[in-house]
Amino acid sequence: MTRGTTRGVLVEEPGRHRLVTGPVPEPGPGEVRVAVHAAGICASDREVYDGTRAPGYVRYPIVPGHEWSGTIEAVGEGVDPGLAGRKTVAEGFRACGVCERCRTGQTSLCTAGYEETGFTQPGAFADHVVVPARLLHPLPDDADLTAAALLEPAAVVAAAVLVAAPRPGERVAVLGAGTLGLLAVQLLAASSPAELLAVDPRPRPLARATGFGATRTAAPDAAAQLHGRYDLVVETAGAPSTARDATLLARRGGRVVLTGMPEAGAVGIDPVHLSVAQLTVSSVFGATPAAWSAAVRALTTGLLRPAELVTHRFALESFGEAVALVGSGDPEVGKVLLTP
Known part of the structure:
Protein backbone atom coordinates (compact mmCIF):
# COMPACT_ATOMS: atom_id res chain seq x y z
CA MET A 1 0.00 0.00 0.00
CA LEU A 150 3.20 18.83 -25.68
CA LEU A 151 2.58 15.48 -27.35
CA GLU A 152 -1.19 15.76 -26.89
CA PRO A 153 -1.53 18.87 -29.09
CA ALA A 154 1.11 17.35 -31.38
CA ALA A 155 -1.11 14.28 -31.73
CA VAL A 156 -4.07 16.48 -32.71
CA VAL A 157 -1.91 18.09 -35.37
CA ALA A 158 -0.66 14.68 -36.48
CA ALA A 159 -4.30 13.60 -36.87
CA ALA A 160 -4.88 16.59 -39.16
CA VAL A 161 -1.76 15.82 -41.20
CA LEU A 162 -2.76 12.17 -41.59
CA VAL A 163 -6.15 13.30 -42.91
CA ALA A 164 -4.60 15.97 -45.14
CA ALA A 165 -2.02 13.61 -46.69
CA PRO A 166 0.36 16.37 -47.87
CA ARG A 167 2.39 15.62 -50.96
CA PRO A 168 5.84 16.98 -51.83
CA GLY A 169 5.75 20.14 -53.90
CA GLU A 170 2.31 21.30 -52.79
CA ARG A 171 1.51 24.81 -51.64
CA VAL A 172 0.42 24.56 -48.01
CA ALA A 173 -1.01 27.16 -45.61
CA VAL A 174 -1.49 27.08 -41.83
CA LEU A 175 -3.97 29.48 -40.23
CA GLY A 176 -2.92 30.33 -36.71
CA ALA A 177 0.56 30.34 -35.19
CA GLY A 178 -0.27 29.34 -31.65
CA THR A 179 0.83 26.00 -30.21
CA LEU A 180 -1.20 23.92 -32.69
CA GLY A 181 -0.19 26.08 -35.63
CA LEU A 182 3.54 26.00 -34.87
CA LEU A 183 3.43 22.25 -34.38
CA ALA A 184 1.59 21.97 -37.70
CA VAL A 185 4.25 24.05 -39.44
CA GLN A 186 6.94 21.68 -38.14
CA LEU A 187 5.15 18.53 -39.30
CA LEU A 188 4.12 19.98 -42.67
CA ALA A 189 7.62 21.27 -43.36
CA ALA A 190 8.75 17.64 -43.29
CA SER A 191 6.57 16.94 -46.37
CA SER A 192 8.77 19.21 -48.57
CA PRO A 193 6.10 21.72 -49.66
CA ALA A 194 6.87 24.15 -52.46
CA GLU A 195 5.50 26.89 -50.21
CA LEU A 196 4.49 26.86 -46.55
CA LEU A 197 2.50 29.91 -45.45
CA ALA A 198 1.76 30.77 -41.82
CA VAL A 199 -1.04 33.26 -41.11
CA ASP A 200 -1.43 35.06 -37.78
CA PRO A 201 -2.11 38.66 -36.70
CA ARG A 202 0.86 38.62 -34.28
CA PRO A 203 4.39 39.32 -35.55
CA ARG A 204 6.25 37.28 -32.93
CA PRO A 205 4.47 33.95 -33.62
CA LEU A 206 5.03 34.51 -37.33
CA ALA A 207 8.74 34.93 -36.71
CA ARG A 208 8.75 31.66 -34.80
CA ALA A 209 6.88 29.98 -37.67
CA THR A 210 9.71 30.98 -40.00
CA GLY A 211 12.18 29.34 -37.64
CA PHE A 212 10.14 26.13 -37.79
CA GLY A 213 10.05 25.94 -41.58
CA ALA A 214 7.45 28.40 -42.90
CA THR A 215 8.66 29.95 -46.16
CA ARG A 216 6.12 32.77 -46.12
CA THR A 217 4.14 34.58 -43.44
CA ALA A 218 1.22 37.00 -43.54
CA ALA A 219 -1.23 38.80 -41.32
CA PRO A 220 -4.89 37.93 -42.04
CA ASP A 221 -5.49 41.09 -44.11
CA ALA A 222 -2.50 40.40 -46.33
CA ALA A 223 -3.47 36.72 -46.63
CA ALA A 224 -6.69 37.82 -48.32
CA GLN A 225 -4.57 38.61 -51.38
CA LEU A 226 -3.61 34.92 -51.56
CA HIS A 227 -7.09 33.45 -51.84
CA GLY A 228 -7.34 30.45 -54.14
CA ARG A 229 -3.60 29.70 -54.07
CA TYR A 230 -3.12 26.68 -51.77
CA ASP A 231 -3.46 22.95 -52.39
CA LEU A 232 -3.83 22.27 -48.66
CA VAL A 233 -4.93 24.53 -45.82
CA VAL A 234 -4.77 23.49 -42.15
CA GLU A 235 -6.77 25.71 -39.80
CA THR A 236 -5.62 25.70 -36.15
CA ALA A 237 -6.79 28.98 -34.62
CA GLY A 238 -10.47 28.47 -33.87
CA ALA A 239 -11.04 32.22 -34.34
CA PRO A 240 -14.51 33.35 -35.50
CA SER A 241 -13.57 33.66 -39.18
CA THR A 242 -10.70 31.21 -39.66
CA ALA A 243 -12.76 28.24 -40.89
CA ARG A 244 -14.22 30.43 -43.63
CA ASP A 245 -10.83 31.99 -44.35
CA ALA A 246 -9.29 28.54 -44.75
CA THR A 247 -11.76 27.62 -47.48
CA LEU A 248 -11.01 30.88 -49.29
CA LEU A 249 -7.25 30.30 -49.26
CA ALA A 250 -7.67 26.86 -50.83
CA ARG A 251 -7.49 26.51 -54.61
CA ARG A 252 -10.36 24.95 -56.52
CA GLY A 253 -10.28 21.24 -55.78
CA GLY A 254 -8.08 21.85 -52.74
CA ARG A 255 -8.19 20.31 -49.28
CA VAL A 256 -9.00 21.98 -45.96
CA VAL A 257 -8.60 20.46 -42.50
CA LEU A 258 -10.13 22.23 -39.48
CA THR A 259 -8.60 21.63 -36.05
CA GLY A 260 -9.54 24.80 -34.12
CA MET A 261 -12.59 24.82 -31.85
CA PRO A 262 -14.50 28.07 -32.47
CA GLU A 263 -17.04 29.30 -29.97
CA ALA A 264 -20.68 29.87 -30.81
CA GLY A 265 -21.26 32.67 -33.30
CA ALA A 266 -18.36 31.87 -35.61
CA VAL A 267 -18.67 32.91 -39.24
CA GLY A 268 -20.09 30.09 -41.34
CA ILE A 269 -18.57 28.53 -44.45
CA ASP A 270 -20.29 29.51 -47.69
CA PRO A 271 -21.87 26.31 -49.12
CA VAL A 272 -21.98 27.82 -52.61
CA HIS A 273 -18.22 28.38 -52.50
CA LEU A 274 -17.70 24.81 -51.28
CA SER A 275 -19.69 23.42 -54.18
CA VAL A 276 -18.28 25.65 -56.91
CA ALA A 277 -14.69 25.26 -55.70
CA GLN A 278 -15.16 21.49 -55.18
CA LEU A 279 -13.29 21.60 -51.88
CA THR A 280 -12.70 18.64 -49.59
CA VAL A 281 -13.22 19.83 -46.00
CA SER A 282 -12.35 17.61 -43.03
CA SER A 283 -12.28 18.23 -39.29
CA VAL A 284 -10.32 16.83 -36.36
CA PHE A 285 -11.46 16.47 -32.74
CA GLY A 286 -8.85 14.87 -30.55
CA ALA A 287 -6.45 12.23 -31.86
CA THR A 288 -6.58 8.58 -32.82
CA PRO A 289 -4.04 6.01 -31.61
CA ALA A 290 -2.39 6.23 -35.04
CA ALA A 291 -2.00 9.99 -34.67
CA TRP A 292 -0.50 9.57 -31.20
CA SER A 293 2.00 7.06 -32.56
CA ALA A 294 2.91 9.43 -35.38
CA ALA A 295 3.44 12.32 -32.95
CA VAL A 296 5.62 10.24 -30.65
CA ARG A 297 7.69 9.09 -33.62
CA ALA A 298 8.07 12.68 -34.86
CA LEU A 299 9.32 13.75 -31.44
CA THR A 300 11.76 10.90 -30.95
CA THR A 301 13.22 11.29 -34.46
CA GLY A 302 13.69 15.04 -34.11
CA LEU A 303 11.05 16.23 -36.58
CA LEU A 304 9.25 18.04 -33.76
Missing part, protein backbone atom coordinates in the same frame (compact mmCIF):
# COMPACT_ATOMS: atom_id res chain seq x y z
CA THR A 2 1.37 3.42 -1.01
CA ARG A 3 1.79 5.93 1.77
CA GLY A 4 2.01 9.68 1.52
CA THR A 5 -0.11 12.38 -0.03
CA THR A 6 -0.69 13.87 -3.44
CA ARG A 7 -1.88 17.29 -4.50
CA GLY A 8 -4.22 18.35 -7.26
CA VAL A 9 -5.91 21.48 -8.63
CA LEU A 10 -9.65 20.93 -8.22
CA VAL A 11 -11.97 23.16 -10.26
CA GLU A 12 -15.12 22.88 -8.19
CA GLU A 13 -17.23 24.94 -10.56
CA PRO A 14 -16.53 27.62 -13.19
CA GLY A 15 -14.26 30.31 -11.77
CA ARG A 16 -13.61 28.49 -8.49
CA HIS A 17 -10.62 26.28 -7.73
CA ARG A 18 -8.51 25.14 -4.83
CA LEU A 19 -5.44 23.00 -4.22
CA VAL A 20 -6.52 19.77 -2.56
CA THR A 21 -4.48 17.08 -0.83
CA GLY A 22 -5.32 13.42 -0.49
CA PRO A 23 -3.82 9.95 -0.39
CA VAL A 24 -1.67 8.84 -3.32
CA PRO A 25 -4.07 6.92 -5.61
CA GLU A 26 -3.65 3.19 -6.15
CA PRO A 27 -3.99 2.00 -9.76
CA GLY A 28 -6.81 -0.48 -10.26
CA PRO A 29 -6.81 -3.49 -12.56
CA GLY A 30 -5.50 -2.52 -15.98
CA GLU A 31 -4.33 0.89 -14.75
CA VAL A 32 -1.05 2.65 -13.99
CA ARG A 33 -0.16 5.53 -11.70
CA VAL A 34 2.08 8.16 -13.27
CA ALA A 35 4.16 10.75 -11.43
CA VAL A 36 3.46 13.89 -13.47
CA HIS A 37 6.51 15.75 -14.78
CA ALA A 38 4.67 18.60 -16.52
CA ALA A 39 1.18 19.40 -17.76
CA GLY A 40 0.24 21.99 -20.36
CA ILE A 41 -2.62 24.45 -20.04
CA CYS A 42 -4.53 25.04 -23.27
CA ALA A 43 -7.60 26.95 -24.38
CA SER A 44 -9.82 23.97 -23.52
CA ASP A 45 -8.63 24.14 -19.91
CA ARG A 46 -9.43 27.84 -19.88
CA GLU A 47 -12.92 26.96 -21.12
CA VAL A 48 -13.29 24.51 -18.23
CA TYR A 49 -12.27 27.21 -15.77
CA ASP A 50 -14.47 29.89 -17.36
CA GLY A 51 -17.47 27.56 -17.75
CA THR A 52 -17.66 27.99 -21.54
CA ARG A 53 -16.89 24.39 -22.54
CA ALA A 54 -19.77 22.74 -24.40
CA PRO A 55 -22.27 20.88 -22.20
CA GLY A 56 -21.48 17.19 -21.98
CA TYR A 57 -17.74 17.75 -22.42
CA VAL A 58 -16.86 18.53 -18.81
CA ARG A 59 -18.02 17.22 -15.45
CA TYR A 60 -17.51 19.30 -12.30
CA PRO A 61 -15.80 19.08 -9.89
CA ILE A 62 -12.78 18.10 -11.95
CA VAL A 63 -8.99 18.04 -11.79
CA PRO A 64 -8.11 19.27 -15.30
CA GLY A 65 -5.00 18.43 -17.27
CA HIS A 66 -5.06 16.48 -20.54
CA GLU A 67 -1.64 17.51 -21.94
CA TRP A 68 1.02 15.88 -19.80
CA SER A 69 4.08 13.68 -19.47
CA GLY A 70 5.51 11.70 -16.60
CA THR A 71 7.04 8.50 -15.28
CA ILE A 72 5.11 5.33 -14.48
CA GLU A 73 5.32 4.83 -10.74
CA ALA A 74 3.06 1.84 -10.09
CA VAL A 75 1.02 -0.67 -12.08
CA GLY A 76 -2.27 -2.34 -11.28
CA GLU A 77 -3.32 -5.95 -11.58
CA GLY A 78 -2.88 -7.38 -15.07
CA VAL A 79 -0.39 -4.72 -16.20
CA ASP A 80 3.18 -5.54 -17.22
CA PRO A 81 5.32 -4.74 -14.15
CA GLY A 82 8.17 -3.90 -16.52
CA LEU A 83 6.42 -0.61 -17.29
CA ALA A 84 7.31 0.77 -13.87
CA GLY A 85 9.95 3.45 -14.24
CA ARG A 86 9.20 4.14 -17.91
CA LYS A 87 8.72 7.67 -19.20
CA THR A 88 5.32 7.98 -20.86
CA VAL A 89 2.40 9.94 -22.22
CA ALA A 90 -1.12 8.63 -22.72
CA GLU A 91 -4.14 9.20 -24.91
CA GLY A 92 -6.87 11.24 -23.27
CA PHE A 93 -10.03 9.73 -24.72
CA ARG A 94 -11.30 6.84 -22.57
CA ALA A 95 -12.85 5.07 -25.57
CA CYS A 96 -14.55 1.71 -25.07
CA GLY A 97 -12.41 -0.06 -27.69
CA VAL A 98 -15.19 -2.40 -28.81
CA CYS A 99 -17.81 -0.31 -30.64
CA GLU A 100 -17.85 -0.02 -34.44
CA ARG A 101 -16.07 3.33 -34.46
CA CYS A 102 -13.34 2.16 -32.07
CA ARG A 103 -12.86 -1.01 -34.10
CA THR A 104 -12.01 1.14 -37.13
CA GLY A 105 -9.56 3.24 -35.11
CA GLN A 106 -11.85 6.27 -34.74
CA THR A 107 -11.64 6.34 -30.96
CA SER A 108 -12.60 10.02 -30.73
CA LEU A 109 -15.99 9.02 -32.19
CA CYS A 110 -16.62 6.23 -29.65
CA THR A 111 -20.36 5.52 -29.51
CA ALA A 112 -20.21 4.55 -25.83
CA GLY A 113 -20.12 8.25 -24.92
CA TYR A 114 -17.53 10.91 -24.21
CA GLU A 115 -14.99 10.32 -21.43
CA GLU A 116 -11.63 12.10 -21.38
CA THR A 117 -8.83 12.57 -18.88
CA GLY A 118 -8.92 16.09 -17.48
CA PHE A 119 -12.52 16.78 -18.47
CA THR A 120 -14.68 13.97 -17.12
CA GLN A 121 -11.95 11.93 -15.38
CA PRO A 122 -9.24 13.28 -13.04
CA GLY A 123 -6.40 14.85 -15.00
CA ALA A 124 -2.77 15.81 -14.59
CA PHE A 125 -2.86 19.18 -12.85
CA ALA A 126 -1.66 17.09 -9.94
CA ASP A 127 1.33 15.23 -8.58
CA HIS A 128 -0.09 11.96 -9.92
CA VAL A 129 -2.56 10.79 -12.54
CA VAL A 130 -4.07 7.32 -12.94
CA VAL A 131 -4.86 6.13 -16.48
CA PRO A 132 -5.69 2.87 -18.26
CA ALA A 133 -2.49 1.13 -19.33
CA ARG A 134 -3.97 0.47 -22.78
CA LEU A 135 -3.77 4.21 -23.48
CA LEU A 136 -0.04 4.54 -22.77
CA HIS A 137 2.58 5.53 -25.32
CA PRO A 138 5.87 4.74 -23.52
CA LEU A 139 8.84 6.91 -24.46
CA PRO A 140 12.56 6.20 -24.85
CA ASP A 141 14.66 6.48 -21.71
CA ASP A 142 16.36 9.63 -23.05
CA ALA A 143 13.10 11.41 -23.94
CA ASP A 144 12.76 15.06 -22.89
CA LEU A 145 9.68 15.00 -20.65
CA THR A 146 9.18 18.76 -20.95
CA ALA A 147 8.91 18.42 -24.72
CA ALA A 148 6.76 15.32 -24.32
CA ALA A 149 4.20 17.30 -22.31
CA ARG A 305 10.85 20.58 -31.40
CA PRO A 306 7.96 21.34 -29.05
CA ALA A 307 10.06 22.36 -26.04
CA GLU A 308 10.86 25.61 -27.84
CA LEU A 309 7.17 26.58 -27.59
CA VAL A 310 7.20 26.66 -23.77
CA THR A 311 7.38 30.21 -22.40
CA HIS A 312 6.07 29.91 -18.82
CA ARG A 313 6.24 27.37 -16.00
CA PHE A 314 4.22 27.52 -12.79
CA ALA A 315 3.87 25.41 -9.67
CA LEU A 316 0.48 23.84 -8.92
CA GLU A 317 -0.11 26.50 -6.26
CA SER A 318 -0.01 29.18 -8.99
CA PHE A 319 -2.71 27.66 -11.20
CA GLY A 320 -4.85 30.80 -11.02
CA GLU A 321 -2.04 32.98 -12.34
CA ALA A 322 -1.16 30.41 -14.99
CA VAL A 323 -4.66 29.95 -16.38
CA ALA A 324 -5.11 33.73 -16.56
CA LEU A 325 -2.21 33.92 -19.02
CA VAL A 326 -3.81 31.42 -21.41
CA GLY A 327 -6.04 33.30 -23.82
CA SER A 328 -4.86 36.65 -22.46
CA GLY A 329 -3.77 37.79 -25.91
CA ASP A 330 -0.24 38.55 -24.69
CA PRO A 331 2.03 37.84 -27.70
CA GLU A 332 4.83 36.82 -25.32
CA VAL A 333 2.78 33.87 -24.01
CA GLY A 334 3.35 30.54 -25.72
CA LYS A 335 2.77 27.21 -24.01
CA VAL A 336 2.17 27.46 -20.27
CA LEU A 337 3.13 24.46 -18.13
CA LEU A 338 2.28 23.39 -14.61
CA THR A 339 5.18 21.53 -13.02
CA PRO A 340 4.30 19.59 -9.87
